[in-house]
Amino acid sequence: MALFLVHQLLQKGFSIDVPFVHAYLDPLLSIPIMLGLLSVERNWLFDRKRLTVLDTVISTVVLAVVFEVFFPRWSEAFTYDPWDFLAYALGGLLFWFFVNPRTTRETT
Template sequence: MAILRSPVFIICLVLFIIHQVMQKGMNMHHPFMDSYLDNLVAMPVILTLLLAERQWLFKKGNTYRLPALDIALATLYIILITEILFPLFSEKFTGDWVDAICYALGSLLFYFTINKISSTTRTTSSEHT
């Protein structure tokens, strides 16, 4: 699955893992990263995995890309759950509009990098069909 080898996906995933290890495993904290890094890199990771699922499981092919509406709805869904519903049901969670902006920025990063169909992808896929 070529989509899982996207440099942006790999960077976001590695940043998330390193931050979690530092924060939870090594008890190292950085206020800005603790507040916003995971939210920023979450959507590129989630949306890439969703795209890979559709390409592979639903056999849409390597040239399939998520429509902008699907990306927007997934982003709104994550924001609704994490920033509105979770805080309603647990005091451990706090809704923060800056988190919502980070989720949206992460989705834009996905849309303009990972989800973009390059001219080489179109050429390669059309040669095989």
């Protein structure tokens, strides 16, 4: 969240554009945000505190394919970039290690 806010401040507030960050920050952060929302929903509906590795991998792959394959076919506002898949994968890892809550049994 802080990374996103710093990027927005630089880009919109100070008119400083960092092309690499501008190109890949959205794919990188979209997975932790969306899987975080999925985790909250699963916790609320099913009392599951943590997504499994399989949940995380499948969700990341499906979202990456939707964002990078289907969206560009539906609208010219979206463009295909094969490097975005790496950003989505890194976002999945960020979610797994930093967002997905560990249970007490796993930490002991």
